[in-house]
Amino acid sequence: xxxxxxxxxxxxxxxxxxxxxxxxxxxxxxxxxxxxxxxxxxxxxxxxxxxxxxxxxxxxxxxxxxxxxxxxxxxxxxxxxxxxxxxxxxxxxxxxxxxxxxxxxxxxxxxxxxxxxxxxxxxxxxxxxxxxxxxxxxxxxxxxxxxxxxxxxxxxxxxxxxxxxxxxxxxxxxxxxxxxxxxxxxxxxxxxxxxxxxxxxxxxxxxxxxxxxxxxxxxxxxxxxx
Numbered sequence: 306x307x308x309x310x311x312x313x314x315x316x317x318x319x320x321x322x323x324x325x326x327x328x329x330x331x332x333x334x335x336x337x338x339x340x341x342x343x344x345x346x347x348x349x350x351x352x353x354x355x356x357x358x359x360x361x362x363x364x365x366x367x368x369x370x371x372x373x374x375x376x377x378x379x380x381x382x383x384x385x386x387x388x389x390x391x392x393x394x395x396x397x398x399x400x401x402x403x404x405x406x407x408x409x410x411x412x413x414x415x416x417x418x419x420x421x422x423x424x425x426x427x428x429x430x431x432x433x434x435x436x437x438x439x440x441x442x443x444x445x446x447x448x449x450x451x452x453x454x455x456x457x458x459x460x461x462x463x464x465x466x467x468x469x470x471x472x473x474x475x476x477x478x479x480x481x482x483x484x485x486x487x488x489x490x491x492x493x494x495x496x497x498x499x500x501x502x503x504x505x506x507x508x509x510x511x512x513x514x515x516x517x518x519x520x521x522x523x524x525x526x527x528x529x530x531x
Contacts, residue, residue, distance in 0.1 A: 311493035312500065321497075326481070328501065334477030335505065338396070339464045342403040346460060349404065350411035351453070358419020358449070359441045368416055371409045379406045379467055383474060399471045406467060407460040414456025418449030451517060458513035465506040479505065 315321060322328045350371070357364035379402050386398035422445045430444045446453075472480030479502050486494030 308492055308496060312496040315491075315493045315497045316500070326485070328479075328482070331477060331479050331481055332501070332505070334481075335465070335468055335479045335502075338399070338403070338468050338471060338476070338478055339461065339509075342400055342407060342464050342468070343457070343461050345400070345404045346407035346411055346464075347457065350408045351415050354412045354415030355419060355441065355446065358416045359437065359445060361420065364416045364420065368409075368413050371412045375409055379403065380470055380473070382406075383470055387474060396471065396474075396476050399468075399474050399476050402470070403464055403468060407464055410459040410463070411456045414459070415449070415453045418452030418456075419445055421452065422448045454513065454517045458510065458517065461513060462506050462510050465509050466502060469502055 316328075324330065353367060354364070357367055382405060383398055383402040386392060386401055389398075391397045391401060426444060426448070427440060430440045435443070468478050469480030469483060471478045472484045479498055482498035482501065483495055486492070486496075486498055
């Protein structure tokens with residue numbers, strides 16, 4: 306209980322919220338890193354998943370290949386990238402490692418969502434004279450949106466939790482609070498940093514839960530992967 310109380314005192318100390326090493330600054334860094342990685346992951350995974358899901362070809366192979374990345378720890382990928390020329394790009398290694406980490410749930414959920422669209426609806430759209438592109442954007446994508454958003458939610462929450470590794474590569478974010486706590490042998494600071502990451506992840510989860518409720522059809526899509 307003393308550790309929890311000390312962590313609470315650390316969090317409620319106004320001095321810990323201001324400055325370049327303060328909570329607000331580290332939270333902003335964490336948010337920017339998460340958003341950048343999520344956007345890049347979506348730009349990579351979603352077009353591939355939508356096209357393959359629409360065509361119904363090659364999707365299973367792409368999903369299986371992307372999921373192989375889950376067997377490799379993100380920290381290990383980061384360390385390997387630091388030993389390559391990418392390691393000279395500042396936040397580059399962290400961004401690449403996190404993007405590779407976020408692609409599988411995005412690709413899997415989007416592909417499954419596209420293939421889960423009622424084929425009779427697709428056939429009806431084709432019978433109405435719609436082109437492949439029109440069916441993709443007007444029929445399949447809206448119906449697959451709940452599962453797509455579910456994949457984005459999963460990726461976003463995982464990124465928030467995993468972006469703490471940026472501190473190990475000299476980057477910013479809430480992970481710096483945790484690593485600084487270890488360096489100072491300050492258990493309350495370590496706990497406080499962990500609490501901040503957990504709360505941030507829960508907030509992101511809540512935002513995307515609301516987004517899923519407001520998705521077309523107001524259906525709740527649950528992705529096949531966690």
